[in-house]
Amino acid sequence: MIFGPALMARLDDFARHSADRPALTRLYLTQEHRAAADQLLIWMREAGMAAHLDAAGTVVGRYEGDTPGLPALLLGSHIDTVRNAGKYDGNLGVLAAVAAVAELNRRGERLPYAIEVLGFGDEEGVRFPVTLTGSRAVAGTIAPDALAARDRDGIALGDALKEFGGDPAGLAAVARDPATVLGFVEVHIEQGPVLESRGLPLGIVTAINGASRYAVTVTGQAGHAGTVPMALRHDPLAAAAEMVLAVETAGGAEPDLVATVGRIEAKPGAVNVIPGQATFTIDLRSPRDGSRKTAAAGLLHTLAVIAARRGVALDIQPTHDAPAAHCHPGLMRQLGQAVARAGIIPHHLPSGAGHDAMALAALCPMAMLFVRCKGGISHNPAEAITVEDADLAVTVLLDFLRRFEPVSFAEGPRP
Numbered sequence: 001m002i003f004g005p006a007l008m009a010r011l012d013d014f015a016r017h018s019a020d021r022p023a024l025t026r027l028y029l030t031q032e033h034r035a036a037a038d039q040l041l042i043w044m045r046e047a048g049m050a051a052h053l054d055a056a057g058t059v060v061g062r063y064e065g066d067t068p069g070l071p072a073l074l075l076g077s078h079i080d081t082v083r084n085a086g087k088y089d090g091n092l093g094v095l096a097a098v099a100a101v102a103e104l105n106r107r108g109e110r111l112p113y114a115i116e117v118l119g120f121g122d123e124e125g126v127r128f129p130v131t132l133t134g135s136r137a138v139a140g141t142i143a144p145d146a147l148a149a150r151d152r153d154g155i156a157l158g159d160a161l162k163e164f165g166g167d168p169a170g171l172a173a174v175a176r177d178p179a180t181v182l183g184f185v186e187v188h189i190e191q192g193p194v195l196e197s198r199g200l201p202l203g204i205v206t207a208i209n210g211a212s213r214y215a216v217t218v219t220g221q222a223g224h225a226g227t228v229p230m231a232l233r234h235d236p237l238a239a240a241a242e243m244v245l246a247v248e249t250a251g252g253a254e255p256d257l258v259a260t261v262g263r264i265e266a267k268p269g270a271v272n273v274i275p276g277q278a279t280f281t282i283d284l285r286s287p288r289d290g291s292r293k294t295a296a297a298g299l300l301h302t303l304a305v306i307a308a309r310r311g312v313a314l315d316i317q318p319t320h321d322a323p324a325a326h327c328h329p330g331l332m333r334q335l336g337q338a339v340a341r342a343g344i345i346p347h348h349l350p351s352g353a354g355h356d357a358m359a360l361a362a363l364c365p366m367a368m369l370f371v372r373c374k375g376g377i378s379h380n381p382a383e384a385i386t387v388e389d390a391d392l393a394v395t396v397l398l399d400f401l402r403r404f405e406p407v408s409f410a411e412g413p414r415p
């Protein structure tokens with residue numbers, strides 16, 4: 001192993017930059033985020049890159065190709081975390097990319113294109129009610145009101161950005177000209193159990209799932225738990241229970257379609273009262289927008305049928321709708337070939353979680369390489385990868401970079 005031990009040591013070291021040690025909490029534009037960014041700037045410069053902090057607080061390192069000023073292949077991920085996070089979500093993708101560039105630099109290798117490593121700051125969206133601020137700035141798709149978003153202490157994102165050393169007025173200038181960008185490749189832990197269950201260290205992502213979310217309200221007739229006979233009830237919670245099972249069935253209806261009820265509440269919520277109202281959420285995801293929409297329409301119809309049969313009123317409000325972001329077939333092929341050259345069966349899988357690559361898909365061809373994580377656990381201190389898998393991730397990324405051939409965005413993925 002050439003890269004694994006050093007990369008794992010660096011990931012351990014990087015986890016020092018936290019609001020609450022020994023836990024890891026590094027929210028966007030905090031002091032600990034700035035400390036991590038400063039450390040990353042040092043490591044990038046040691047790896048032969050020219051490095052700076054952009055206006056959105058993204059750490060950017062550039063390794064020139066065989067001629068200065070060539071279009072760049074972008075690599076990287078995020079260095080912000082959730083509260084009480086693991087060490088690998090996001091950070092692995094940034095530090096693996098730095099390790100690959102450091103090896104090129106050590107050997108004096110210049111490629112026929114430039115490489116830029118990006119350490120984004122706002123992938124998790126924990127501090128402010130916005131997300132992907134760094135990657136959306138690079139893609140030129142940042143929401144105009146993002147700077148006005150406030151954290152729970154009332155601090156505006158724009159003010160926090162200024163304090164951090166960023167430049168709220170300069171956000172628009174961070175957007176890249178597509179002509180200067182060859183693509184974006186993100187290494188990331190899988191955050192799911194698929195690779196582990198297949199005994200594979202790495203996987204090639206096909207798409208980042210699109211998602212539909214709904215808020216459902218079922219209204220029935222509240223009553224005394226002792227006096228209303230079963231046959232005369234219109235119990236919205238019992239109806240909601242049947243609906244939750246319908247959501248589960250819809251999720252299992254086809255491969256890669258997942259459906260979840262993550263929250264349910266009953267009112268008034270007393271042991272001796274038949275509820276008058278039940279509310280719950282639905283989260284539906286798929287790499288294929290068509291099958292997600294078909295499944296959603298079918299599910300909403302099923303819920304209406306259940307409500308009518310049980311004599312309860314049903315209200316369904318859509319709360320979120322995001323299309324899938326498809327990985328570029330040409331980049332997927334080249335990643336798959338690099339994985340195969342490492343002696344690993346190339347396995348393709350969708351990403352159920354969102355990533356910075358989702359934002360970059362609006363700018364350029366994108367692809368993702370997933371690394372197996374223990375038990376599929378993430379957003380948790382128990383998050384773990386092996387040193388062997390970390391080593392393979394850098395080895396495969398480096399091999400991919402050495403043979404990388406630009407792909408056409410135009411011929412790119414369409415659902």
Ligand SMILES: [Zn+2]
Binds near residue numbers: 078089090123188355
């Ligand atoms: Zn992540």
